[in-house]
Amino acid sequence: MGGLPAGAVEPSEHDYALWEKRVDALMMLLSRKDRRLLTVDELRRNIESLGPEAYDEMTYYERWIYAITQTLIQRGVITVDELGRKIEAVKTREAQRA
Amino acid sequence: MSHDQDHDHAHVHRFPPRPDQDDTLTxxxxxxxxxxxxxxxxxxxxxxxxxxxxxxxxGRNAGRGAKMVARAWLDLAYKQRMLANGSKAAEEIGLDVGPLKLVVVENTSSVHNVIVCTLCSCYPRMLLGLPPDWYKSRNYRSRMVREPRAVLAEFGTVIPPDVAIRVHDSTADMRYLVVPKRPTGTENWSEAELARLVTRDSMIGVALANEV
Amino acid sequence: MPDAVAHRFQIGDRVKVREAYPIGHVRTPYYVRGKCGVIERVCGAFPNPEELAYAREGRPAQPLYRVRFLQRELWTDYAGQPVDVVEVEIYQHWLEAEGPQP
Structure with missing residues (x-):
């Protein structure tokens, strides 16, 4: 996007939420030399494949967890079926807690 | 949970988390x-x-980078080692910068350096902590390589016309840290005192070090 | 790094960035493609990110350079000063030798 027309820079900041820090931690842990389960370049390719519309709608760490998950599926570390079932289980658990 | 390893809380800014994050299961x-x-x-x-x-x-925040900058202001030989090999110079004072190569660039009376990553959000996180939102924003990344003087002015940093702007687009395996100019009136200051003038933004290059 | 491509350029060499537009993950920004600059620094050799992005090894490693571009060469309507520059890290396979500035 270097050089494309864009608006003023908003000097915005926020302290990261715990879930965002965990996404960051997953990336660091999985890309570490002793695991090498993904590279930052795979993560970036998967983020780029989101397309401009989704890219703008999602927050930074939403894009990251999307791309980490894509990479883990592409690498065969997790399956789509496992992921679907686990997300459902997490939602049910959280609903019961609420 | 947040133990500041550098025992220097002066640089730690705290902002509210986004309201919809930890309490809503998106x-x-x-x-x-x-x-x-x-x-x-x-x-x-x-x-x-x-x-x-x-x-x-x-535990990582801009206090780590500030320590390096303050050391460089005090010790010319250290500064020269730092400009030659940033990663080694960080290690020398006990700062781990990981596998990526650190390139340190120095602001002088004729050059002002500023850092951006137009492709993603590469940032010297080992020395500055996680990047601020604006650094990752489309507006900053699009415009910093095209109209740096205008973007710097939006940060309140006006660079005189006889000072060259050198934008560093962090596109691959290097990470960059700016050594801002040492403020005047700090001649007999200690390293810890000097480090308090070195803000995160001054090490990205969108600001100058704090004046005395 | 033993399995690295040999360096072709040295500090001060004038180079041109290839004007290519493949799909995939490419770490050569669009705004410098087809533009001329000068080698500022030789950064070493690194596995090719275009291959790493597809979970391959990226060997042999590609030499990486920092290339300095005059802003006026990148943008014809650049509003800043003539001395302003941008420096970008570019892998060797994206660079071609370019003659001296006319």
Whole structure:
């Protein structure tokens, strides 16, 4: 996007939420030399494949967890079926807690 | 949980978390929990690994970079080693910068340096902590390489016309840190006193070091 | 790094960035493609990110350079000063030798 027309820079900041820090931690842990389960370049390719519309709608760490998950599926570390079932289980658990 | 390893809290800014984050189970937040739990179930990582990684990152802030800059202001030989090999110079004072190569660039009376990553959000996180939102924003990344003087002015930093702007687009395996100019009136200051003038933004290059 | 491509350029060499537009993950920004600059620094050799992005090894490693571009060469309507520059890290396979500035 270097050089494309864009608006003023908003000097915005926020302290990261715990879930965002965990996404960051997953990336660091999985890309570490002793695991090498993904590279930052795979993560970036998967983020780029989101397309401009989704890219703008999602927050930074939403894009990251999307791309980490894509990479883990592409690498065969997790399956789509496992992921679907686990997300459902997490939602049910959280609903019961609420 | 946030132990500041550098015992210098002067640079730590605190901002509110986004309101909709930890208390609402969004689709992607559920995905984070699901992926983390799957990886733990499979023995790829442990819950402890994640906790420790988060704590490590919480402990990193711009105080680390500020320490390097203050040392460079005081010790010309150190500054020269730092400009020749940033990673080694960081290690020399006990700062781990990881596998990426650190390139340190110095602001002078004729050059002002500023850092951007137009392709993603590469940032010297080992020395500055996690990047601010604006650094990752489309507006900053699009415009810093095209109209740096205008963007710097939006940060309140006006660079005289006889000073060259050198924008560093962090596109590959290097990470950059700017050594801002040492403020005048600090002649007999200690390293710790000087470090307090070195803000995160001055090491990205969108600001100058704080004046005395 | 033993399995690295040999360096072709040295500090001060004038180079041109290839004007290519493949799909995939490419770490050569669009705004410098087809533009001329000068080698500022030789950064070493690194596995090719275009291959790493597809979970391959990226060997042999590609030499990486920092290339300095005059802003006026990148943008014809650049509003800043003539001395302003941008420096970008570019892998060797994206660079071609370019004659001296006319």
């Amino acid at each position: 689709y992607y937040r559920a995905m984070e929990t699901a992926v983390r739990e799957l990886l733990i179930d499979k023995g790829v990582i442990t819950a402890d690994d994640v906790r420790r990684q988060v704590e490590d990152m919480d």
